[in-house]
Amino acid sequence: MTANMHAFANGAELAGKLADKVAETLSAAITVRGSASIAVSGGSTPKAFFQALSSHSIDWGKVTVTLVDERFVPADNPRSNHLLVQENLLKDKAAAAQFLPLYQAAASVEEAAVIATEKTKAIGHPFDVAILGMGNDGHTASFFPGGSNLKTALDPNTPRGIITMEAEGAGEPRLTFTFSSLQDARLLVLHIEGEGKKDVLAKAEAPGEETEMPIRAMLRRAASPVEIYWAP
Numbered sequence: 001m002t003a004n005m006h007a008f009a010n011g012a013e014l015a016g017k018l019a020d021k022v023a024e025t026l027s028a029a030i031t032v033r034g035s036a037s038i039a040v041s042g043g044s045t046p047k048a049f050f051q052a053l054s055s056h057s058i059d060w061g062k063v064t065v066t067l068v069d070e071r072f073v074p075a076d077n078p079r080s081n082h083l084l085v086q087e088n089l090l091k092d093k094a095a096a097a098q099f100l101p102l103y104q105a106a107a108s109v110e111e112a113a114v115i116a117t118e119k120t121k122a123i124g125h126p127f128d129v130a131i132l133g134m135g136n137d138g139h140t141a142s143f144f145p146g147g148s149n150l151k152t153a154l155d156p157n158t159p160r161g162i163i164t165m166e167a168e169g170a171g172e173p174r175l176t177f178t179f180s181s182l183q184d185a186r187l188l189v190l191h192i193e194g195e196g197k198k199d200v201l202a203k204a205e206a207p208g209e210e211t212e213m214p215i216r217a218m219l220r221r222a223a224s225p226v227e228i229y230w231a232p
């Protein structure tokens, strides 16, 4: 599939423009289908975007927010993506949105993945919006190089849902939507910032194995165009 580069002068301008685009997309989905869904990534990059989006006046009560991936920690843990979204997105106007967490207080991360898959089925598919990040190792979602379930995660035939991932660079065990769950989002965004990430993207766009830089799966095989939002 294709990738479209949207470059901005700085992170603040990117955050505002991406929030505008996402709000427009969610509103259009509500108009057409009566509801909307968005899966967002964690990490440090999306904070300003979340804050910009939270102030948009859309019918948030009809929007379901979930996570692309999550660390297997409860929402009061500083590493939690749920906490990040709670503090930066689910406030102001967006406080009215429905939120579906991936973390479940289960005996194991495997059990949590089964429960989260069942609970997130209610969202329906495809996502209206999916916001991906990318690590310096070329991971996206929790598709880490060398990850325990990377082959399954990237396999287009893996059923939609949430699987576990363990990898050296991941920290805690992870819960992640699969490639098949994310790749056909109506608006599929890769949000990266900094010259370093631009260099990582250039390497990912060069020939090489998907398992070496898993973002390649999205860039090469996503059904939807990948809208790359970048600022220095």
Ligand SMILES: O=C(O)[C@H](O)[C@@H](O)[C@H](O)[C@H](O)COP(=O)(O)O
Pocket: 041, 042, 043, 044, 045, 046, 068, 069, 070, 071, 081, 132, 133, 134, 135, 139, 140, 141, 142
């Ligand atoms: O849980 C996570 O960490 C994210 O979902 C992950 O995929 C993130 O998007 C990248 O690691 C980029 O993180 P930064 O924005 O911090 O560079």
